[in-house]
Amino acid sequence: xxxxANAPSxxxxxxxxxxxxxxxxxxxxxxxALTIVMGLWPIALSIQTSFTESYTALSPQPTYVGxxxxxxxxxxxxxxKSAWLTLRYTVLAVVLNLxxxxxxAMFLSSVLLSxxxxxxxxxxxxxxxxxxxxxxxxxxxxxxxxxxAVNAALTALGLPEFGGVSQVSTVTLAILIAEMWYHxxxxxxxxxxxxxMLDRTLDEAAHLDxxxxxxxxxxxxxxxxxxxxxxxxxxxxxxxxxxFTVVVVITKxxxxxxxxxxxxxxxxxxxxxxxxxxxxxxxxxxxVIMVLAFALYWYNQRRDWR
Amino acid sequence: xxxxxxxAGTTLALGGSMAMAEELVIxxxxxxxxxxxxxxxxxxxxxxxxxxxxxxxxxxxxxxxGKSIAALNTNTAPDLLYNNYERVIRVVxxxxxxxxxxxxxxxxxxxxxxxxxxxxxxxxxxxMIILPVQRVQMGFGAxxxxxxAVGEDFxxxxxxxxxxxxxxxxxxxxxxxxxxxxxxxxxxxxxxxLIHMLDLYTFGAxxxxxxxxxxGEIVIDEPKHxxxxxxxxxxFTDYGYVSPDTVTHSFPxxxxxxxxxxxGMFRVGDWxxxxxxxxxxxxxxxxxxxxxxxxxxxxxxxxxxxxxxVAVPDxxxxxxxxxxxxxxxxxxxxxxxxLNNVGAAVRGDFALDGLSERRLVxxxxxxxxxAYDFPESVHAFYPELEADFHRELLEVxxxxxxxxxxxxxxxxxxxxxxxxxxx
Numbered sequence: 001x002x003x004x005a006n007a008p009s010x011x012x013x014x015x016x017x018x019x020x021x022x023x024x025x026x027x028x029x030x031x032x033a034l035t036i037v038m039g040l041w042p043i044a045l046s047i048q049t050s051f052t053e054s055y056t057a058l059s060p061q062p063t064y065v066g067x068x069x070x071x072x073x074x075x076x077x078x079x080x081k082s083a084w085l086t087l088r089y090t091v092l093a094v095v096l097n098l099x100x101x102x103x104x105a106m107f108l109s110s111v112l113l114s115x116x117x118x119x120x121x122x123x124x125x126x127x128x129x130x131x132x133x134x135x136x137x138x139x140x141x142x143x144x145x146x147x148x149a150v151n152a153a154l155t156a157l158g159l160p161e162f163g164g165v166s167q168v169s170t171v172t173l174a175i176l177i178a179e180m181w182y183h184x185x186x187x188x189x190x191x192x193x194x195x196x197m198l199d200r201t202l203d204e205a206a207h208l209d210x211x212x213x214x215x216x217x218x219x220x221x222x223x224x225x226x227x228x229x230x231x232x233x234x235x236x237x238x239x240x241x242x243x244f245t246v247v248v249v250i251t252k253x254x255x256x257x258x259x260x261x262x263x264x265x266x267x268x269x270x271x272x273x274x275x276x277x278x279x280x281x282x283x284x285x286x287x288v289i290m291v292l293a294f295a296l297y298w299y300n301q302r303r304d305w306r
Numbered sequence: 307x308x309x310x311x312x313x314a315g316t317t318l319a320l321g322g323s324m325a326m327a328e329e330l331v332i333x334x335x336x337x338x339x340x341x342x343x344x345x346x347x348x349x350x351x352x353x354x355x356x357x358x359x360x361x362x363x364x365x366x367x368x369x370x371x372g373k374s375i376a377a378l379n380t381n382t383a384p385d386l387l388y389n390n391y392e393r394v395i396r397v398v399x400x401x402x403x404x405x406x407x408x409x410x411x412x413x414x415x416x417x418x419x420x421x422x423x424x425x426x427x428x429x430x431x432x433x434m435i436i437l438p439v440q441r442v443q444m445g446f447g448a449x450x451x452x453x454x455a456v457g458e459d460f461x462x463x464x465x466x467x468x469x470x471x472x473x474x475x476x477x478x479x480x481x482x483x484x485x486x487x488x489x490x491x492x493x494x495x496x497x498x499x500l501i502h503m504l505d506l507y508t509f510g511a512x513x514x515x516x517x518x519x520x521x522g523e524i525v526i527d528e529p530k531h532x533x534x535x536x537x538x539x540x541x542f543t544d545y546g547y548v549s550p551d552t553v554t555h556s557f558p559x560x561x562x563x564x565x566x567x568x569x570g571m572f573r574v575g576d577w578x579x580x581x582x583x584x585x586x587x588x589x590x591x592x593x594x595x596x597x598x599x600x601x602x603x604x605x606x607x608x609x610x611x612x613x614x615x616v617a618v619p620d621x622x623x624x625x626x627x628x629x630x631x632x633x634x635x636x637x638x639x640x641x642x643x644x645l646n647n648v649g650a651a652v653r654g655d656f657a658l659d660g661l662s663e664r665r666l667v668x669x670x671x672x673x674x675x676x677a678y679d680f681p682e683s684v685h686a687f688y689p690e691l692e693a694d695f696h697r698e699l700l701e702v703x704x705x706x707x708x709x710x711x712x713x714x715x716x717x718x719x720x721x722x723x724x725x726x727x728x729x
């Protein structure tokens with residue numbers, strides 16, 4: 001009885017272990033558990049599968065083959081080409097999306113656009129909340145060489161036809177435009193939030209110092225947009241390195257192998273039950289994304305923006 | 307006490323009936339037609355096995371592979387798998403858990419309608435991996451009203467196809483006043499799509515191999531093979547008989563082109579005819595025949611793309627009953643239902659009344675038939691070799707060559723080198 005009476009209560013123990021934030025940790029625990037089960041566990045399983053023989057990957061006792069799948073993937077010229085295509089596309093997409101989003105946000109936050117700004121905001125954000133598959137199906141129809149709206153409009157204007165997704169020379173541009181339509185609204189919203197927090201006195205000071213538009217933009221505005229640029233660039237990098245849906249819906253990796261990006265190639269391998277090599281590709285992509293995202297974050301944090 | 311006895315009795319009765327009831331689950335990729343067929347066959351099977359219910363689940367073909375392989379490897383298999391022979395081969399290769407049905411087949415009395423050729427495309431690596439249930443036939447189709455509009459008959463030769471294609475493109479055969487029609491509907495988005503079309507050109511022309519023969523020799527630069535392959539590649543490129551978007555078309559897009567009335571000549575599978583006879587689709591406005599003739603001394607044919615059949619996983623939950631249902635699918639009743647719903651069967655000893663002339667082409671074949679060679683069942687390295695071949699063809703479709711003959715010669719050499727590296 002004496003022992004029971006002197007024993008600390010659960011709440012006291014929890015406070016002792018977790019400190020003063022015990023209540024917070026207790027409330028957060030279910031979500032942490034969910035994150036581990038739903039988020040980290042599949043990643044861990046995927047990495048584990050990448051070290052197994054494909055034929056046995058889903059059996060109760062898979063055969064482990066060490067780095068054989070990784071060696072096979074790095075020796076596969078299709079994967080090498082796919083990796084370069086993915087990187088090239090990512091660079092193009094990140095730069096294009098962020099630049100356009102930045103200037104679009106500048107336009108929307110301009111005092112000259114006091115009326116009607118909500119229409120432009122709505123127009124650019126609507127695609128973000130549209131189901132991506134539905135949006136890309138419409139883009140596919142628009143690009144159709146047979147009855148597409150894009151070529152119909154170009155022809156009506158007396159301009160040459162656009163090769164769209166049927167030609168290697170134009171397919172990258174075609175899916176860049178479709179993806180920009182879908183993603184750019186999100187980046188604009190982040191930039192707009194940052195624009196709302198800008199210190200206008202700095203702008204006025206630069207104006208009094210007779211700084212021109214470009215000088216004000218690069219020395220006053222841009223440094224203050226660092227949080228938005230960091231978030232957007234990291235998000236865009238992750239987004240475009242994983243480009244998948246637009247390829248599945250519109251190009252299926254073609255024409256030829258022109259849009260056979262790593263995510264799609266891994267998916268095709270998975271589809272052919274090559275689980276070992278598919279998950280090895282996915283793990284390589286995951287590692288590249290992690291390294292690049294952290295590098296970008298580190299660079300944006302350290303860089304002197306003034 | 308009475309209440310307890312009543313409860314005990316009810317529990318026993320329920321438990322007893324639950325123990326007797328069995329649900330056979332079959333996975334296939336035949337869509338609604340297949341679901342209707344299995345439902346009809348299941349009802350007929352129920353007459354002999356009142357406690358057995360048959361439930362079929364249709365997956366898109368790609369998903370069927372992944373799900374089947376995963377399920378067999380994780381001991382969560384369905385009772386039966388239903389698909390094409392070569393697809394079951396891949397499940398066998400990647401699971402090793404498909405039952406050898408040789409003894410089951412040997413014990414069946416009524417199998418005389420199956421030829422040795424039929425049985426050959428049921429065996430793999432010494433085992434009978436499927437009971438063959440439906441021959442897969444694919445003919446060449448052309449829109450009847452379009453042919454009439456341009457003053458042509460059903461194209462018999464490759465020259466006919468070329469001439470008719472040019473007219474379909476230039477002469478507005480659908481009469482809508484727009485320049486929106488093409489000669490042929492093909493598909494080329496995925497490697498398997500492209501090679502499937504090449505198989506049809508090749509076997510339809512009466513040749514016996516697409517890439518490699520039984521002895522392991524690469525055949526694509528042999529004169530006749532080379533001619534067919536070059537014409538196939540030119541169809542997409544130099545000739546422009548297909549929509550430029552075809553390089554991003556898979557099965558669904560190809561069907562949109564056919565059913566949407568944008569191409570006048572196309573593949574017709576035995577399973578397509580019932581749907582296309584329907585008023586809302588092609589309304590029977592098409593003719594079906596052999597694939598075009600390329601050579602005077604080789605007969606063209608309707609292509610037998612293999613055999614669809616039923617396989618029983620080693621780890622099927624209700625294996626004995628699954629075997630019984632597999633055997634039942636070869637009965638007259640189930641075969642009649644198969645023909646009615648899916649458009650294909652292996653038996654012919656039942657009524658064919660009421661079938662359209664297009665369905666009779668497959669149900670009562672009076673034309674040449676030429677079957678796939680299934681090199682994957684002979685050469686273990688074939689899938690990898692074929693994957694390389696696909697990639698080469700996909701690349702060249704968007705990079706047309708000035709000298710296609712020289713390209714095929716060089717491609718053949720690359721395939722030989724690849725074959726040697728894989729052996």
